[in-house]
Amino acid sequence: MTNILPVLDRASADIPASLERLFELVRIKSISTDPAFKADCRRAAEWLVKELRSLGFDATVRDTPGHPMVVAHHEGAKADAPHVLFYGHYDVQPVDPLNLWDHDPFDPAVREVEGGRRIITGRGTSDDKGQLLTFVEACRAYKETVGALPCRVTILFEGEEESGSPSLKPFLEANAAELTADFALVCDTSMWDADTPAISAGLRGLVGEEIVVKAADRDLHSGYFGGAAANPIHILADVLAGLHDETGRVTLPGFYDGVEETPTQIKAAWEKLGSSAESFLGEIGLSIPSGEKGRSVLELTWARPTAEVNGITGGYTGEGFKTVIAAEASAKVSFRLVGKQDPAKIRDAFRAYVRAKIPADCSVSFHAHGGSPAIQLPYDSALLGKAKDALSDEWPKPAVVIGMGGSIPIVGDFQKMLGMESLLVGFALSDDRIHSPNEKYDLRSFEKGIRSWVRILAALAAR
Amino acid sequence: MTNILPVLDRASADIPASLERLFELVRIKSISTDPAFKADCRRAAEWLVKELRSLGFDATVRDTPGHPMVVAHHEGAKADAPHVLFYGHYDVQPVDPLNLWDHDPFDPAVREVEGGRRIITGRGTSDDKGQLLTFVEACRAYKETVGALPCRVTILFEGEEESGSPSLKPFLEANAAELTADFALVCDTSMWDADTPAISAGLRGLVGEEIVVKAADRDLHSGYFGGAAANPIHILADVLAGLHDETGRVTLPGFYDGVEETPTQIKAAWEKLGSSAESFLGEIGLSIPSGEKGRSVLELTWARPTAEVNGITGGYTGEGFKTVIAAEASAKVSFRLVGKQDPAKIRDAFRAYVRAKIPADCSVSFHAHGGSPAIQLPYDSALLGKAKDALSDEWPKPAVVIGMGGSIPIVGDFQKMLGMESLLVGFALSDDRIHSPNEKYDLRSFEKGIRSWVRILAALAAR
Structure with a gap:
């Protein structure tokens, strides 16, 4: 296994430049649900292609009846390492009501908030531009340090995730051979908390x-x-x-x-995460679970x-x-x-x-x-185990395997159409205000996110 | 009693000029609910004052915390004739959705439609600018023919009727002596049908x-x-x-x-008007009464x-x-x-x-x-009898006494604060699309409305 310490160091040292690149991407108003921003969506795709080419990827903007896809390929250093497909989306949610934003949603900046915490403000910083760039910047750290990627990587960036992905299925169908890898890595999810990385094994x-x-x-x-x-x-x-x-x-x-009812041991593990209704709902100014009576908020949002x-x-x-x-x-x-x-x-x-x-x-x-439909990754998957260990090495607390309330239709499509399972790892936090005014991404999520992918890629290559 | 035939002839001969004056008023965008049109509301009030002064009225724009009132006074020719207060409102409803209008709502015109019927198109032509001008133009016909009005007239035009009349009560209170007459004439209601004038004795x-x-x-x-x-x-x-x-x-x-339940004989009279659910609702593309079960559409809209x-x-x-x-x-x-x-x-x-x-x-x-609150004029009132006869002389069919589904809060205020009953006579038609796109007022409503007020003023003066 490659010594990844220089790669990790390089990733951290590069953060100022990585941030500049993220800012460039966030400034592009790629709101996919509103036809007024069609040209901006294309600009975001073109920006990504340019970046990926600079890293040695064979990258292209690919037209669809809606917003374009970005597809990129890069060989891996080890022949016996798996081929991974990385997925993210460059489109963002609308920004209304604009008057509730403290700063221009398309003029990103790093700001220091209470406790010395540094956040990156702007629409899409968390969902999903900041997240997808953690992977791209991890690739950059490998290329700049060891000149190669540890395994073969295909990248697929979509521009219609926030509008129901109308072009995705036809695109996967038409390009199945090109896009099929051993499994997919999807970065569009959250941490359990600021110190605890999470792998989402279930998706509504x-x-x-x-x-x-x-x-x-x-x-x-x-x-x-x-x-x-x-x-x-x-x-x-x-x-x-x-x-x-x-x-x-x-x-x-x-x-x-x-x-189906969630198995008792799973429910018990979730109980240990200690997310009471008060803390979960308290963050958003509420206190009473509103859904089905007699179930915990984790069960309500992950499994119901x-x-x-x-x-x-x-x-x-x-x-x-x-x-x-x-x-x-x-x-x-x-x-x-x-x-x-x-x-x-x-x-x-x-x-x-x-x-x-x-x-x-x-x-x-x-x-x-x-x-x-909903998705469930088997709890005993080897893929899941390697990623869990890699994440646990990077963060203060061990990674947890959780459920996910949100939908990422791509995961179902990968499963049904390309026969691939997906590993869902993301570094968003529950207070990122995605889909809301004042969206942000923690600078720590960005840096340790990049480092996490450095570790995960190494772990996956070491089969 | 004055020979009113020359006055009626003059009213009809003047219609082209009367229409020009109505167009001027409709062009003023006096939307009272939207603060963006505050200056337009004042312009409408000023326009009315100018018109009334040209007829010899002592007319003034009167400030309120909201949109201004117009108050005007004119002596009557006969000392023993009653003193009447005429009320109308110069403010209009918003025009959204604008894309559903066939013509600019603020560029009025006379257009010929099916059957040779001529309509005046534009926001406020029916509610209430066209209606209030029927009275002003009736006064003009008197002044230009006999040089006097048959009875003493006070006019009150409001600019907040479409926004709940917040300034009205304080204004009536502060100016009670000036505004109190023997009774009020209110022109903000509809005909029963195109040939049948109506007096509204009940108002929700x-x-x-x-x-x-x-x-x-x-x-x-x-x-x-x-x-x-x-x-x-x-x-x-x-x-x-x-x-x-x-x-x-x-x-x-x-x-x-x-x-209270509506008296049986009133319900029976309404039954004779022959407004079935089909015809009433058919006009607007519906067929099934949606409110309380087992009641006629007239009862539902007038008395429930x-x-x-x-x-x-x-x-x-x-x-x-x-x-x-x-x-x-x-x-x-x-x-x-x-x-x-x-x-x-x-x-x-x-x-x-x-x-x-x-x-x-x-x-x-x-x-x-x-x-x-709701209002009910007694069915045996003398005022009501005289107006009914005068209207029946002008129109093809005798006037009917009906209920009214809409609210005219001023009528309650006149009753409670000034001790005046109100006679509700108007010439709108149910297809005037008031409050909706493509509002119009029939040219016939406008002309015969003016002539109706000539007749009513004469009948009221002849006590």
Whole structure:
């Protein structure tokens, strides 16, 4: 096994330059959900290709019907080392409401906060630009120190992760041979806490649906028509309020098909992590678990399915008051899936449930936004064991194997389409405010993240 | 009694010039709910003062903490004729969504539509600029023909009717002596149909409330926190869905206190008007009455109270999808009141109902938007009889005495604060799309409206 100490030292010494590169990438407004930023997404992809080429990767921007992919290849020093595919995404979430940001989301900077902690501020610093660069910078440290990478690396960067990855499946299908490796490394997840790295062995799936309820053929004066004309906001409220019963369970018929109870020993391990409802929810100003009764917050967010309304709008929402009955109202609803829940069946069950609540003289339309099943990596995997040891060497506390509430559809696609398992390692923290105003990434996450990949690549190469 | 035929002829001959004046007023963007249009509201008031002065009125713009009032006085020719106060409002509703307008809402024009019918298009043509000018132009016809008005006239034009009239009560109180007349004429209502004038003897009251539900202290990633963190949209949907029971009744405790059943003979008269659910709702693309079961649409909209959600917003509502759990969600809710329902008690009952549904770790804030009780003019009033005859002389069909679903808080204020009853006569039509895109006023409403006021003023003067 290569002596990795010089590589680690080089990674740490390079941090100022690594940060400059991260800043360049964060300044590119690659918001994939908003068509206004289409050109910025391409610019981010082109920036990444340029960087990877400078490291000796055979890197290209690859067009899709949506935002482009970045694909890059690099040989490994050892013939018997595995071939790994590294995945990240260069697109970011929208930044509204902009007035809640303390700093320009696209003007990143390192700032010192309480306790001397240093954070990198800006949209995408944590999700996922800072994370994906930890791997790129680890490769750089290898190249600049030993002139080679310890194993063969293929890189895939996506630009549509925040908008349901519409181009991903066709792209994987069309380029299966080129992209198939021994396994995938995915860096889009969090640490357990600031000292404890985590490997996510379970990932919830996701089904997104937008529904638009239409009633009258125009907005109405609520004085003239109120009490007789259907109000689409009432219909929508009724639909959404009926999604959960009084115990917090989702009411859709068949919703829990394929959901298994978490094994007792797993639940016991999670209990030891000591995340009480108070500490988990206290961080965000809450204290009472809102979902299914009688389950811990870790179980609720890692191992139980949900239905959440992510957005709703209808009628007059400006300043002041307008006594209108709206012609239509709409909501964006997402379901987090676990176990063997079938995204297509969940979508169908939701649509049938909604249709049954729509009066005969009104109508509803549905718009699908992404769908992916849940994923579970076997707890006894060798891959998982090597990564756990490598991470435990870098950080103050040993790595833990946890569940994950969020969805990373790519992991399911890698499994189904390319036959690859994925190792989910990330250095985000729960206070990174991803998807929210004031997103940040700890400077420590960035530096020790880079060093962690140096160690993991060495461990994986040493088979 | 004055021979009014020359006055009527003059009114009709003047229509082209009257229209030019209406266009000038409609071009002023006097949207009272949006602070961006504050200066426009003042311009509308100043325009009206200039017009009234040109007719010999002693007219002034009168400042308030909000948008200004217009007050004008003119003596009458007969000492024994009553003193009337005419009320209208120069402010208009917002115009969004602008993309649904066929023409610029602030560039009015007369357009010929199917059947040779001519309509005046633009925001406020019907509600209420076109209506208030019918009275002003009737005064002009008198002045230009006989050089005098048949009775003493005071005019009050308000600029905050569409935003809950916050300045009105203090203004009436401070100027009670100046504004008190024998009774009020209010022109802000509709015809029964295009051939049948209507006098509205009953008016529903209104309570407006905006509620903001707050949960976590920031927007959350629904993957990380979904299933454990409170979702304010769910709470709001639950609040709003619970406002009505399965029979369409409002569930607030005490909500129906003070609501009396409509007398059988009144209901029978309404039955004769032949407004079936099909025709009433068919005009707006609906067919099924949505409110309390077992009541006609006329009863539902004229004589029954309601709860309506006028607007709702929360979470991500832009293009695409964002898997966020919002920090807050809000709704604008209004109640239409009848009989002796108490606006303050309704507001209190609503707030108590909402508070009881908010989890202990979440919060709610309330913002009041206007409150007025319902009004009922006695069916045997002499005022009502004279106006009914005058209207019946002008239009193809006799005038009918009806109820009104909308609220005109001024009518309650005139009654309570100045001891005046109000005669509600207006020439709007149910297809005028007030508060909606493509508002219009029929040219026939405008011309015969002016002529109707010529007749009504003569009838009132001839006591």
